[in-house]
Amino acid sequence: MAHVSKCVINTYRFYIDYAIQNEIAMPTPIPKEIAIIGDGYAAAVMALHLLRRGISGSSIALVGPRVPGKGNAYSCASSFFRLNVREDLPIIFSEDPLHFARWAENNVNDPESKTDAGYFYRRRDFGDYVTQLLQGTPGAMQMEHVAARVKRLLPADGHWIITLEDGGNLCANQVIIATGNAPPVWPCAVTSSVQSSARMVENPWPGNYLDGIPRNDHVILLGGGLTALDAINALAGQDHQGMVSVISPRAIFPPVQALWKRSKQPQFPQDLSPRRLVRFMRNYLPQVSTDSVQWQSAWEELRPPLNAVWQQFSPHQRRRLLKRLGWIWSLYRFRASPQTIAAYECLRARNQIQFILGRAKQITCSESKVNVLMSSGSELVGDWIINCTGVGSDPLAHQLIQSGIAAPDALLQSIAVDADLRVINPDYQSHPNLWMIGPATMGSLGDVVASSAIAKQAEQLAQEIAK
Ligand SMILES: Cc1cc2nc3c(=O)[nH]c(=O)nc-3n(C[C@H](O)[C@H](O)[C@H](O)COP(=O)(O)OP(=O)(O)OC[C@H]3O[C@@H](n4cnc5c(N)ncnc54)[C@H](O)[C@@H]3O)c2cc1C
Structure with a gap:
């Protein structure tokens, strides 16, 4: 004491x-x-x-x-x-x-x-x-x-x-x-003629912006991952009738979760390089739809030993792997709930959703509109922009x-x-x-x-x- x-x-x-x-x-x-x-x-x-x-x-x-x-x-x-x-x-x-x-x-x-x-x-x-x-x-x-x-x-x-x-x-x-x-921050330059605009949602994770969106407004989602799918599920749920544009480098969303089950333990080869790891994983995965139980079960069987493999790679190897294949990893690793994908399918069937391929370079917001200048030079005009670009x-x-x-x-x-x-x-x-x-x-x-x-x-x- x-x-x-x-x-x-x-x-x-x-x-x-x-x-x-x-x-x-x-x-x-x-x-x-x-x-x-x-x-x-x-x-x-x-x-x-x-x-x-x-x-x-x-x-x-x-x-x-x-x-x-x-x-x-x-x-x-x-x-x-x-x-x-x-x-x-x-x-x-x-x-x-x-x-x-x-x-x-x-x-x-x-x-x-x-x-x-x-x-x-x-x-x-x-x-x-x-x-x-x-x-x-x-x-x-x-x-x-x-x-x-x-x-x-x-x-x-x-x-x-x-x-x-x-x-x-x-x-x-x-x-x-x-x-x-x-929380997410805008990934590109932003200019706004109004001091702070509710039309620009920098951090959508709390979800409190959704109630304020009028039914017929054009909503732009910047990013095409699970946060964008959250917004889509909510918009469909509140019977949104306006257009939803998704700005993303690729016109693809994460697949829907299946009722997968791990039943095997893959034997990873020794002394894996990133290239050999990718080859091994590709060979292990069956040639069936990524939505299927069979594919997702194999994918989930591969996941548990991966952290140990990752830790063996040098910092340079980790950065290279992520740069080349990070987007594929994010796509299949973070799959979406069936309710969310059903909402996306519903908007798609009503021709209410479109992908705008590429990256945003600048966002300009006035009192009534949001304008997105794309890296390609094209422009997209909407009523709202939601930042779904992640962490x-x-x-x-x-x-x-x-x-x-x-x-x-x-x-x-x-x-x-x-x-x-x-x-x-x-x-x-x-x-x-x-x-x-x-x-x-x-x-x-x-x-x-x-x-x-x-x-x-x-x-x-x-x-x-x-x-
Ligand atoms: C939108 C979203 C949805 C997700 N959905 C799922 C899911 O469905 N299933 C799943 O398994 N995982 C999900 N995840 C993954 C998520 O990483 C984990 O599930 C988990 O929530 C992470 O918890 P955390 O406390 O580390 O981070 P956070 O939830 O980010 O919490 C960190 C907290 O620390 C506080 N903080 C930050 N800086 C400081 C500071 N300087 N001083 C004091 N406090 C600070 C913040 O205010 C924040 O509340 C999701 C992640 C996000 C962002």
């Missing part, structure tokens, strides 16, 4: 010096044992698994602006935004894979969730599940929730000083970064790289982590008390975007920290 007090006093002296030198507000004197930065799904499952491992709630601080658990993916307002996986796939507890399926059966009233490929529930219901799960975990009420965004993270005397956007500070012995998918970049990761605390990952998109999820510094040493989990670890670890992959990381890290 005496040792603890002395340590706290020394640490506090250091903070006073640090605060004076850096002209920041006085930090919290007593460090929290663990701070989790983020308020989304990853932060919630991280906290949940730490509590389950016996870590006391009072030693954990969750730092993020909203109620933990929903984040960018599951806090959406629209009832048309559905999970893109069936009910048995979002697995939070590896020993109880059907936990969510049971919860949904007992708690969700959603007759439209049922399809031939399984139950595809609304994303907001999954968000409720995660939030309730965390709130019901013993110890959760003792956790501190700091409702603010983190602006800066700096090491100090073996601890971490977390500076909040509102100017406050806190301090922690161990930090887990779970800041997830940064933006995380300012906190950028700060850590700029401050020389973290090395960039192989894809130069986030920060590098080792196989134990420890953040790697620019000298390629792992920080002993700084971790990151979630989709931003993809460049280092592979396909860790889905909810079940993130929960697995949280289980692994909680076990490590509890040791």
Whole structure:
């Protein structure tokens, strides 16, 4: 006990010096044992698994602006935004894979969730599940929730000083970064004659823009992935009658999920190069439709060992693989719910949807119209433009790289982590008390975007920290 007090006093002296030198507000004197930065799904499952491992709630601080658990993916307002996986796939507890399926059966009233490929529930219901799960975990009420965004993270005397956007500070012995998918930003120049236009939706993930779209308006979707399909499902659901134009380099959407099942374990060859990997995968996949159970089962059989293969590749090989084949991977990896594809087919049958091939170069918005100048020089005029181009970049990761605390990952998109999820510094040493989990670890670890992959990381890290 005496040792603890002395340590706290020394640490506090250091903070006073640090605060004076850096002209920041006085930090919290007593460090929290663990701070989790983020308020989304990853932060919630991280906290949940730490509590389950016996870590006391009072030693954990969750730092993020909203109620933990929903984040960018599951806090959406629209009832048309559905999970893109069936009910048995979002697995939070590896020993109880059907936990969510049971919860949904007992708690969700959603007759439209049922399809031939399984139950595809609304994303907001999954968000409720995660939030309730965390709130019901013993110890959760003792956790501190700091409702603010983190602006800066700096090491100090073996601890971490977390500076909040509102100017406050806190301090922690161990930090887990779970800041997830940064919201989308416009991928091209934007000019607007009105100060801020509701016709231009930069971040469509919350889904709250949809109610305001008049039925006959021409809607432009910039990007052709799952976010565009979410918008299409919602527009069809609210009986939209106007044209929907999808700007994309290719006139193709991800396929519909089939009722696939893994029944074999492919034997990957040793010493794979990216080229040999692609050849092996191509040979393994049957020559049938990508919508079929047979093709999707084979694809899913290939996926589990791929992270280990990815981690063996050099950063250069990873970047080359992603540049050449990233779009094919995204297309088949992120398949869509049957409800969403049915909505697309419905608009197609009514000739209400068109692909505009290419990339947008500039968007100009006036009070009544949106004009998109394409790289080809052609122009497209509509009433609304929705940015469906995917994940933006995380300012906190950028700060850590700029401050020389973290090395960039192989894809130069986030920060590098080792196989134990420890953040790697620019000298390629792992920080002993700084971790990151979630989709931003993809460049280092592979396909860790889905909810079940993130929960697995949280289980692994909680076990490590509890040791
Ligand atoms: C629109 C969308 C739909 C998806 N649908 C599915 C699906 O159907 N099935 C599936 O398995 N996966 C889906 N995913 C994949 C997704 O990666 C994971 O399921 C999971 O939601 C990621 O959780 P996360 O907490 O890491 O990220 P996020 O959900 O992005 O949450 C991160 C949170 O951290 C907060 N934050 C960010 N920066 C800071 C900061 N500096 N300080 C404090 N807080 C900060 C943000 O406010 C945000 O709420 C989807 C992803 C998106 C974006």
